Amino acid sequence: HSRVCPAEQTMRTVTLACLLALAAVASASVPLSAHSLSRQATAARIVPLASAQPSTLRLKGGSAAGPKKVAILTAGGLAPCLSSAIGYLVEQYTLVDPSIEIIAYVDGYKGLLLGRSVKFTPEVRKLASVLTTHGGSAIGNSRVKLTNIPDCVKRGLVKEGQDPQKVAADQLIRDGVSVLHTIGGDDTNTAAADLAKYLKNNNYDLTVVGLPKTIDNDVYPIKLSLGANTAAEQGAKFFKNVVNEASSSPRMLIIHEVMGRHCGWLTAATARQYKDGLTATVTLPGIGFDSKKLDVHAIYVPELAINIEEEAKRLKKIMDEVGNVNIFISEGAGVEDIIKEMEAAGKEVPRDAFGHPKLDAVNPGKWFAEQFSSKVAAEKTMVQKSGYFARSSAPNLQDLALIKECACKAVECAMKGEGGVVGHDENTDTLELRACEFERIAGGKPFDVQEAWFKAMLKEIGQPFGAVQAVAH
Numbered sequence: 001h002s003r004v005c006p007a008e009q010t011m012r013t014v015t016l017a018c019l020l021a022l023a024a025v026a027s028a029s030v031p032l033s034a035h036s037l038s039r040q041a042t043a044a045r046i047v048p049l050a051s052a053q054p055s056t057l058r059l060k061g062g063s064a065a066g067p068k069k070v071a072i073l074t075a076g077g078l079a080p081c082l083s084s085a086i087g088y089l090v091e092q093y094t095l096v097d098p099s100i101e102i103i104a105y106v107d108g109y110k111g112l113l114l115g116r117s118v119k120f121t122p123e124v125r126k127l128a129s130v131l132t133t134h135g136g137s138a139i140g141n142s143r144v145k146l147t148n149i150p151d152c153v154k155r156g157l158v159k160e161g162q163d164p165q166k167v168a169a170d171q172l173i174r175d176g177v178s179v180l181h182t183i184g185g186d187d188t189n190t191a192a193a194d195l196a197k198y199l200k201n202n203n204y205d206l207t208v209v210g211l212p213k214t215i216d217n218d219v220y221p222i223k224l225s226l227g228a229n230t231a232a233e234q235g236a237k238f239f240k241n242v243v244n245e246a247s248s249s250p251r252m253l254i255i256h257e258v259m260g261r262h263c264g265w266l267t268a269a270t271a272r273q274y275k276d277g278l279t280a281t282v283t284l285p286g287i288g289f290d291s292k293k294l295d296v297h298a299i300y301v302p303e304l305a306i307n308i309e310e311e312a313k314r315l316k317k318i319m320d321e322v323g324n325v326n327i328f329i330s331e332g333a334g335v336e337d338i339i340k341e342m343e344a345a346g347k348e349v350p351r352d353a354f355g356h357p358k359l360d361a362v363n364p365g366k367w368f369a370e371q372f373s374s375k376v377a378a379e380k381t382m383v384q385k386s387g388y389f390a391r392s393s394a395p396n397l398q399d400l401a402l403i404k405e406c407a408c409k410a411v412e413c414a415m416k417g418e419g420g421v422v423g424h425d426e427n428t429d430t431l432e433l434r435a436c437e438f439e440r441i442a443g444g445k446p447f448d449v450q451e452a453w454f455k456a457m458l459k460e461i462g463q464p465f466g467a468v469q470a471v472a473h
Contacts, residue, residue, distance in 0.1 A: 066096075066097055066100060066414075066415045067100060067178040067179040067207070067414060067415070068100065068101065068176065068178060069100065069101040069102075069103070069175070069176050069177050069178060069179075070093065070100060070101070070102055070103075070177065070178070070179040070180070070181060070414065071102075071103050071104065071105060071117070071172070071175065071177040071179070071180050071181070072086055072089060072090075072102065072103075072104045072105070072139070072180075072181045072183070073104065073105040073108050073109065073111065073112060073139070073180070073181070073182055073183070074086070074108055074137040074139060074140070074141050074182075074183045074184060074213070075108035075109055075141055075142060075143070075144070075182065075183075075184040075187075075188040075191075076108075076141060076143060076184040076185050076187060076188050076213065076214075077141070077143075077185075077214075077215075077391060078135070078136055078137065078141065078388075078391045078392050079213045079214060079215050079225075079226065079227035079228075079231065079391055080135055080215070080227040080230035080231060080234070080390075080391065080392075080393045080394060080395040080396075080399060081183070081211075081213055081226035081227035081230075081395055081399060081403050082135075082136065082137035082138075082141070082183055082213060082227075083131040083132070083134040083135065083136060083137055083138045083394075084131060084132040084134070084394070084395050084399075084400060084403045084404075085183045085211050085213070085226065085403050085406075085407055086104065086128075086131050086137075086138055086139065086183070087128045087129055087130065087131030087132045088128075088132065088403060088404045088407035088408070089102075089181055089407045089410065089411065090102055090120055090124075090125055090128035090131075091125075091128045091129055092407055092408050092411040093125075093411055094125045094126075094128065096411055096415065098122070098125070101119070102119070102120040102125070103117045103118065103119050103120065103175065103177070104117060104118050104120070104139040105117050105139070106118060106139055106140050107139075107140035107141065107142045108140065108141050108142040108143075108144060108184075108188075109142060109144035109146060109168065109191065110142040110144050110155075110157060111139075111140070111142075112168050112171055112172070113144070113146075113152070113157045113158060113164060113167050113168055113171070114157065115171050115174075117175065118139065132395075132400060132403075132404075133394055134394055135392045135393045135394040135395075136392055137183075143352055144157065144164075145187065145191065146164040146165050146168060146191050146194070146195065147164070147165065147191075147194065148164075149163065149164060152164045165194065165195060165198045166198075168195055169195060169198055169199050169202065169204070172195075172199070172204075172206060173199075173204055177206065178205065178206060178207065179206070179207045179208075179209065179414045180192060180195075180196075180206060180207070180208045180209075181208075181209055181210070181211065181410060181414070182208060182209075182210040182211070183210070183211045183213050183226075184210070184211075184213050184214075185212070185213055185214040185216075185219060185225075185443060186214075186219050186220075186441055186442055186443035186444075187443065188210070188213075189208075189210035189212070189421050189438065189441055190438060190441055190442075192208040192210060192438075193208060193419070193438035193439075193441070195208070196208040196419060196438075207413075207414055207417050207418070207419050208419045208438075209410045209413050209414050209418070209419060209420065209421075209422060209435060210410075210420070210421040210422065210438075210441075211226060211403075211406055211407065211410060211421070211422055211423075212225040212226060212406075212421055212422070212423045213225065213226050213227060214227075214228070214443075215227050215228050215231035215259055215266055215390065215391050216228070216259065216260050216261065216262070216263045216265065216266055217263065217265040217266065217269075217445075217447075218260075218261075218262060218263035218265065218443055218444060218445040218446070218447075219421075219423075219441065219442070219443055219445060220426075220440065220441065220442045220443075220444075220445045221425055221426045221427045221436055221440055221441075222421070222423035222424065222425075222426070222436065223423065223424040223425070223426045223431050224402065224423075224424065225423070226395075226399060226402060226403050226406065227391070227395060227399055227403075228265070228266065228269070228399075229269070229396065229398050229399050229402075230390075230393055230394075230395045230396045230398075230399045231259070231266060231270075231390040231391055231393070232266060232269035232270045232272075232273050232390075233273055233396055234386070234389060234390035234393045235256075235258055235266070235270035235273070235274075235386040235389075235390045236270050236271075236273035236274035236277060238256075238384075238386035238389050238390065239256050239270070239274050239326075239328075239384075239386065240274065240277065242254065242256065242382075242384045242386075243293075243294050243326060245382055245384075246293055246294075246323075246324040246326070247293075248380075249379055249380040250323065250379050251319055251323060251324065251376075251377060251378050251379040251380070252323075252324040252325075252378065252379070252380050252381075252382065253319070253324070253325050253327070253369065253372060253373055253376060253378035253380070253381040253382070254324070254325070254326050254327070254381075254382050254384065255327050255329060255365045255368055255369050255381070255382070255383045255384070256326065256327065256328045256329070256384055256385075256386065257329055257330075257331055257364060257365035257383060257384070257385045257386070257387070258270050258328060258329065258330055258331065258385075258386055258387065258390075259330075259331055259386075259387035259390070259391065260301070260302070260330035260331055260332050260447075261331060261332045261335075261356065261359065262302060262332050262443070262444045262446070262471045262472075263301075263302065263303075263330070263332070263444070263445060263446055263447050263471070264301020264302050264303050264304075264330045264332070264333070264446075264447040264449070265447040266330070267299060267300075267301050267328055267329065267330040267333075268299060268301060268447060268449075268451075268454050268457070270328065270386070270390075271296050271299050271328045271457065272453065272454075272457060274296060275295070275296060275457065275460075278291060278294055278295060281294065290322070292321075292322045293322055293323065293324055294326075295326065295461065296326055296327075296328055296461060297315060297318050297322075297325050297326050297327060297461060297463075298311065298315060298325075298326075298327040298328070298461070298463055299327075299328045299329075299457070299458065299461070299463065300327065300328070300329040300330065300333045300334070300368070301329075301330045301333055301447060301449065302330055302332040302333050302335070302446075302469075302471045303446050303447055303449045303468060303469060303471060304449055304465070304466040304467070304468060304469065305466040305467040305468075305469050306333070306334065306466060307464075307466065308371050308372075308375075309375075310464070311372075311463075312371075312372055312375035312376060314462065314463070315327075315372065315375075315376045316375065316376045316377065319376045319377065319378065325372075325376055325378070327368065327372070329364060329365065329368055330364075331359050331364050331365070331385075331387070332359075332364070332471070333364060333368075334364055334367060334368065335357065335359070335362055335364055336472065338362050338363075338364060338367050339357060339362060349361065349362065365383035365384075365385060366383055369381045369383050405433065406422045406423060406433070409422045409433050409434070409435075410422045410435075413435045418435050419435060419438065420434070420435030420436050420437050420438060420441075421435065421436050421438065421441050422434070422435050422436070423436060427440075444471070446470075446471055449465075449468060450468075
């Protein structure tokens with residue numbers, strides 16, 4: 001057998017990852033079906049990295065020395081990419097230059113403020129690929145807004161009179177960090193950009209290279225955020241079991257609430273994956289066990305107005321004919337109306353550190369259940385939320401390829417001193433993979449409800465295409 005040098009093997013692996021990731025991004029508008037993804041490998045074979053060679057890879061355009069020390073943190077809600085992104089970043093740095101120190105701040109910005117970090121030793125770095133098989137964040141998450149001083153003081157993250165940005169900056173300086181990798185959504189990455197700007201104004205250069213984590217897929221100008229496709233696949237898997245509850249009671253109404261505060265992409269993609277899987281499901285119509293019972297009967301996203309009365313009439317006919325009704329809703333659908341009702345009743349709407357309404361308290365699924373239950377004459381109503389199940393999953397192969405591609409690019413950018421959030425830039429003709437400038441990063445990107453596959457899906461289930469509406473962010 002001919003021997004392949006480590007550098008050549010690395011390039012082969014990265015090339016394969018790039019090809020898979022490009023396929024993932026190209027198919028972002030039409031999510032892969034759960035059936036097609038079921039053919040993925042069931043387990044990953046973990047192969048430790050070979051001992052570091054005296055010579056190291058040098059990236060074209062990078063400095064001769066590169067960064068001496070880099071730090072990684074994850075923040076915000078979970079997504080099926082956090083642990084994997086950490087693993088691939090560590091693995092790539094080890095291949096590029098094993099002399100570069102790597103630390104991770106425990107529990108995101110909370111750990112940074114409190115000075116809590118862990119070091120990736122040479123022994124740990126050899127097995128970094130273990131992380132690519134796990135969901136969650138191996139180093140922990142938290143929701144902290146550095147510019148929300150009262151919240152930071154209240155939570156004991158800084159003392160009265162301290163500026164959280166200065167506390168975080170001082171910690172980075174003490175730790176000797178010159179590159180910070182933030183894995184999170186728009187809040188996480190813009191907070192990091194503000195921190196880098198603060199440090200630069202105080203004569204300390206910090207390169208921040210972020211990775212776009214959000215299952216909502218709502219970050220400008222990123223075509224496809226890390227973990228989103230896996231979340232859709234897992235949401236479909238979740239409902240494949242839940243839908244069987246329709247047989248537990250006559251005239252059952254099931255509300256499947258999917259995550260997506262301001263964007264309906266995940267709800268639509270989850271419904272698409274579920275319906276694609278349903279085409280391969282064999283039923284027995286001869287005894288009344290028809291695929292219509294298992295199907296999706298309504299899909300409600302924030303970007304489309306909902307006529308409750310008209311929809312109730314349509315769904316009542318389905319209930320009378322089929323015996324049950326299944327509705328997919330985004331957790332952000334109808335939220336503005338619900339909040340208005342709560343405030344009019346004198347109820348306080350709890351909010352997080354970033355000012356977002358806490359959707360568990362708003363409870364859109366319950367609200368929709370109350371709107372439709374009596375109108376469709378349901379004997380029993382069930383609200384099931386797939387969000388935590390879906391977001392805590394390990395990534396599928398499609399996402400793994402995209403995560404690896406972005407992690408490799410993030411290391412390249414770090415070596416060159418280029419800051420930004422790495423992803424496929426929608427504002428380029430070729431969806432170029434690059435570090436998108438922080439000033440262009442923003443959340444609240446709406447789902448394009450004009451996508452042909454989405455309109456076709458609504459037509460198939462008999463749901464009228466409602467008026468397109470703007471969603472406040």
